Amino acid sequence: MQIRPILAALRRHRLATLLIAMEVALACAVLCNACFLVVQRWKLIQIHSGVDESALAVLTVNGFDPSQAADVNARMLTGLRSIPGMQSVTVINQVPFGPQAGAAGVSHDPGSFKNTIGVVDFVLGGPGTYEALGLKLVEGRLPQADDYRPATNFAPPDAQVLVSRALADHAWPGESPLGKDFWCDKLHFRVMGVVDHLARAHPHDWGTQATEWTVFTPTLPGGSLAGTYLLRANPHDLPRVLHEARDAVAKIAPHVVLDQENSQTIGDLRADYFKSDRIMIDLLIGVIVTMLGVTALGIVGLASFWVQQRRRQIGIRRAIGATRTDILRYFQTENFLIVTGGIVLGMALAYALNLLLMQHYELPRLPVYYLPIGALVLWGLGQLAVLGPALRAAAVPPVVATRSV
Amino acid sequence: MFTYYLDLALRSLKRNKVLTALMVLAIAVGIGASMTTLTVVHLLSGDPIPGKSSVLYFPQLDPENPARADHTEPYAVMDYRSAVDLWSAHRADRQAILTSSSVKVRAAETGRPPLMLGLLSTSSDFFPMFQVPFQYGSGWSAEDDARHARVAVISHDLNDKLFGGANSVGRSLRVRDTDVRIVGVLKPWRPTPLFYDPWPQNFSKTEDVFAPFTSSMEINEGNFLPYTCWHVPEDTHHLQNADCVWVWLWAELDSPAKAAAYARFVADYAEQQKAMGRFATGREHVRVRDVMTMLTARGMVPGDVRLQAWLASAFLAICLFNAVGLLLAKFLRRSGEIGVRRALGASRRAIFAQCLVEAGVIGLLGGFFGWLLTLAGLWLVRQQPVDYAHLAHLDTGMFLATFVMAIAASLLAGVIPALRASRVVPAWQLKAL
Numbered sequence: 001m002q003i004r005p006i007l008a009a010l011r012r013h014r015l016a017t018l019l020i021a022m023e024v025a026l027a028c029a030v031l032c033n034a035c036f037l038v039v040q041r042w043k044l045i046q047i048h049s050g051v052d053e054s055a056l057a058v059l060t061v062n063g064f065d066p067s068q069a070a071d072v073n074a075r076m077l078t079g080l081r082s083i084p085g086m087q088s089v090t091v092i093n094q095v096p097f098g099p100q101a102g103a104a105g106v107s108h109d110p111g112s113f114k115n116t117i118g119v120v121d122f123v124l125g126g127p128g129t130y131e132a133l134g135l136k137l138v139e140g141r142l143p144q145a146d147d148y149r150p151a152t153n154f155a156p157p158d159a160q161v162l163v164s165r166a167l168a169d170h171a172w173p174g175e176s177p178l179g180k181d182f183w184c185d186k187l188h189f190r191v192m193g194v195v196d197h198l199a200r201a202h203p204h205d206w207g208t209q210a211t212e213w214t215v216f217t218p219t220l221p222g223g224s225l226a227g228t229y230l231l232r233a234n235p236h237d238l239p240r241v242l243h244e245a246r247d248a249v250a251k252i253a254p255h256v257v258l259d260q261e262n263s264q265t266i267g268d269l270r271a272d273y274f275k276s277d278r279i280m281i282d283l284l285i286g287v288i289v290t291m292l293g294v295t296a297l298g299i300v301g302l303a304s305f306w307v308q309q310r311r312r313q314i315g316i317r318r319a320i321g322a323t324r325t326d327i328l329r330y331f332q333t334e335n336f337l338i339v340t341g342g343i344v345l346g347m348a349l350a351y352a353l354n355l356l357l358m359q360h361y362e363l364p365r366l367p368v369y370y371l372p373i374g375a376l377v378l379w380g381l382g383q384l385a386v387l388g389p390a391l392r393a394a395a396v397p398p399v400v401a402t403r404s405v
Numbered sequence: 406m407f408t409y410y411l412d413l414a415l416r417s418l419k420r421n422k423v424l425t426a427l428m429v430l431a432i433a434v435g436i437g438a439s440m441t442t443l444t445v446v447h448l449l450s451g452d453p454i455p456g457k458s459s460v461l462y463f464p465q466l467d468p469e470n471p472a473r474a475d476h477t478e479p480y481a482v483m484d485y486r487s488a489v490d491l492w493s494a495h496r497a498d499r500q501a502i503l504t505s506s507s508v509k510v511r512a513a514e515t516g517r518p519p520l521m522l523g524l525l526s527t528s529s530d531f532f533p534m535f536q537v538p539f540q541y542g543s544g545w546s547a548e549d550d551a552r553h554a555r556v557a558v559i560s561h562d563l564n565d566k567l568f569g570g571a572n573s574v575g576r577s578l579r580v581r582d583t584d585v586r587i588v589g590v591l592k593p594w595r596p597t598p599l600f601y602d603p604w605p606q607n608f609s610k611t612e613d614v615f616a617p618f619t620s621s622m623e624i625n626e627g628n629f630l631p632y633t634c635w636h637v638p639e640d641t642h643h644l645q646n647a648d649c650v651w652v653w654l655w656a657e658l659d660s661p662a663k664a665a666a667y668a669r670f671v672a673d674y675a676e677q678q679k680a681m682g683r684f685a686t687g688r689e690h691v692r693v694r695d696v697m698t699m700l701t702a703r704g705m706v707p708g709d710v711r712l713q714a715w716l717a718s719a720f721l722a723i724c725l726f727n728a729v730g731l732l733l734a735k736f737l738r739r740s741g742e743i744g745v746r747r748a749l750g751a752s753r754r755a756i757f758a759q760c761l762v763e764a765g766v767i768g769l770l771g772g773f774f775g776w777l778l779t780l781a782g783l784w785l786v787r788q789q790p791v792d793y794a795h796l797a798h799l800d801t802g803m804f805l806a807t808f809v810m811a812i813a814a815s816l817l818a819g820v821i822p823a824l825r826a827s828r829v830v831p832a833w834q835l836k837a838l
Contacts, residue, residue, distance in 0.1 A: 023726040030719045063509035063521050185637040257521045275790045297427050298727035305734035
């Protein structure tokens with residue numbers, strides 16, 4: 001296939017060629033970035049919470065005074081445990097994707113916030129909570145009965161705790177975290193073990209590095225640790241168990257108020273938490289598909305016009321010996337050249353758009369492999385779009401050459 | 406001449422229906438996508454209290470001690486002592502002190518189970534300052550503030566829920582363990598964004614119970630939550646003396662001179678506290694901003710919405726390139742016809758005008774379908790689980806903007822093809838005939 005005659009013909013149609021190339025370039029830039037955003041969001045909603053989501057639900061009541069906390073806890077634990085199918089009920093302060101209860105800045109030194117580690121979520125749990133959550137210990141030891149201390153403040157003043165692996169790697173890189181001390185002002189914590197994963201209540205709010213900066217703190221129920229209960233049941237029993245538990249609250253403790261919105265299965269809380277991200281993913285995919293559709297239509301429109309405009313020339317070429325395949329190849333090659341021009345420009349645009357997005361959003365740099373993938377998609381799209389007009393061109397009979405129009 | 410061009414345009418559009426439909430569709434989709442997102446951005450960055458937004462000021466200072474090195478802005482809210490000091494100095498035309506918490510509420514006479522509701526603790530000036538509309542009764546007085554009166558104003562929603570919408574002024578409400586007398590019931594009131602509350606991107610509803618700051622400190626004692634603390638409080642339930650921020654102020658200042666004087670007053674207060682050793686920073690961390698400045702500073706338009714607006718603009722650009730290409734094809738296909746018109750005496754201008762009229766018609770059609778798509782898009786936004794969903798409606802301005810944008814876009818797209826068409830050399834076309 002000779003490229004030079006095609007280039008010569010395109011030079012006669014500089015404007016139209018430029019338009020299609022620009023359209024392809026813009027499509028390439030948006031395609032690469034939109035796909036990248038979809039993948040980023042997808043990674044975000046795939047976050048590993050570290051807990052047995054399908055077997056867990058949370059039930060929250062409020063509207064009681066701290067002096068009544070012990071009584072409310074006692075009534076709720078006994079009452080909820082009597083529901084058939086309930087495997088365990090324990091006291092907790094927050095669960096992944098629920099309301100955040102205990103985020104605080106911690107540091108390597110006591111008193112001041114110099115030498116800080118960062119803001120972490122304190123997950124306070126009464127006896128049995130660790131087991132109910134289904135956390136996986138990777139180092140150190142499990143909390144024993146005497147590790148559970150009362151929380152006089154938002155956390156116990158001096159506690160042996162479990163940290164997530166992500167937090168351990170961040171706070172003590174390259175060292176064993178076991179036995180290490182850290183502080184929140186004057187509250188003291190010592191690491192007794194490391195769990196594989198444990199997500200914070202609002203993993204989104206704290207940047208992609210800090211989604212799992214959590215401290216599991218064994219705490220005796222009472223005082224500030226009251227009103228939120230972790231329910232565990234067989235996954236297929238869970239909806240019924242939760243429903244019965246919600247209904248039972250009025251009988252168990254008539255003076256408290258059930259928090260309807262935050263008494264849900266962890267699965268539902270998770271779905272709610274990521275709903276807007278799912279919508280954004282759908283929207284981005286919608287944009288990508290429509291945009292490719294519009295670009296294809298543009299190519300079809302212009303190619304059809306060219307075919308019609310060149311009917312006579314095609315006829316002449318056929319009359320002097322060109323085969324149908326030659327004509328078909330001509331239009332396909334022409335399209336390939338235009339789209340290639342667009343892609344080259346589009347790659348530069350894609351990077352520019354990515355830089356712009358990086359300035360405004362917490363977004364990493366566009367990985368290079370997105371560019372060849374985007375190029376392949378657009379080449380494919382271009383060939384597909386031009387196929388119809390090109391086949392019509394190939395069908396032009398040689399006799400056209402002898403007619404005037 | 407215009408009607409003749411219009412007639413020509415319609416004839417030409419009818420001749421190739423598929424190509425016409427493609428162009429209209431491309432413009433409609435581009436307009437629909439960009440207008441939907443632009444409308445949302447426009448609504449989210451709107452003025453929540455037009456007419457008064459320039460006289461309401463939000464003072465901020467930085468009580469954090471020791472200062473944090475990475476802080477260049479003060480927290481959105483203040484510690485109790487600073488807020489009460491500034492409020493009781495009465496240095497503005499009107500001033501309100503505010504904090505919010507949740508509280509258990511019952512109406513003993515209705516026999517309904519208790520509810521957990523938002524409680525806005527504020528002072529008497531709040532209602533006139535923010536032009537809060539009343540259905541029944543009114544706000545409380547400054548004397549009520551001073552004598553810690555057990556009174557409350559309730560929202561329209563709560564009055565519907567508890568009293569079936571009847572006039573409940575004078576009836577009593579059990580707020581936690583205290584009986585308070587209802588003195589006012591609001592009309593439906595939902596400032597968007599909820600600007601008096603300084604959390605970013607807040608499009609939620611107002612609180613349901615409004616009570617004097619002084620008395621609710623006693624009624625709901627122990628249930629106030631700090632925004633943040635820089636020392637762990639001795640007692641998390643008593644924040645009055647804790648190193649925590651959780652209270653904020655609004656001041657009404659009806660002239661720029663007063664506003665400047667008030668800003669000086671707050672700055673002097675911060676300097677004085679710094680000299681006493683209570684603050685680590687002085688006037689450099691003092692901000693006194695009016696409503697719109699404060700909303701801009703805290704970032705009202707959510708990141709996802711801005712991202713969608715960016716995407717939609719890129720999308721519109723692609724649709725425009727597409728329209729230019731298709732118009733070019735359409736006009737040049739008629740080169741023969743144009744050649745005849747030129748030979749019969751039509752000027753280049755006339756050809757250019759004729760082509761632009763055709764582009765304009767396409768724009769009008771694209772605008773119409775774009776408007777339908779915008780309505781559909783906004784309907785979709787309203788189905789989203791976001792707290793600004795209820796806002797997503799097309800106002801008159803944006804409705805007109807849809808058509809202006811569609812016609813401008815198609816005219817812009819039509820200029821180059823029309824120029825090309827007007828440069829058709831008549832002789833060549835006639836020879837080819």
